[in-house]
Amino acid sequence: MNQNEKFQLRTETQEGRCIVYLSGELDLDSASQLRAAMAPLMELTDRELILNLRDLKYIDSTGIGIFVSVLKARHAKNAPFEVEAIPPGIRKLFDMTGITSFLTKS
Template sequence: MTVDKFQIDRQENGSAIKLHLRGELDLAAAAAFREALESVVYSADRELTLDLEKLAYIDSTGIGILVSAVKTRDKLKASLYVTNIPPKIKRLFDMTGISPYLNEGAKGGK
């Protein structure tokens, strides 16, 4: 079994930023995720989308960073969409109670 190294691909298109997350988002990758989000989360005039299609795993640290970004964007009244959530990660979001706070799909869809 191989472990998928965590990667973030950034795509910008006009007033929108999309971060494609890939691999395993765990404690070891948390700093990279936090840094990528901090560079865009305060850009309230830009739509932010997190595409999770190729995310294989997320632990509580990654979820905590995601929740922090959701709260920050909410305070700024800025959009944050989460798209292409794999079923096993969606179940985890449901179990932890964060699903209602995620703007799934919407403008940031495929």
């Protein structure tokens, strides 16, 4: 795997929003990195939590499972959560698994 495909994340905090930008490949090897970064952010219930996938190249079932876990945790706390800028290939996967409507604003 070359450097461009490695998983990376960057967090940007704005007033009322926390945006996590994901890039590269989110798979079993990188899942722990995402889980560790998301744990404290899930507790910030006073602001919207947004995952931006614009630069995400690949996601496997482990990554999707993390998204669903975050969704459930945020829903239980009545805290907003959204996934935005979903690349077409990943959106197709979300559509096939039936989670698109839970992760995006319509």
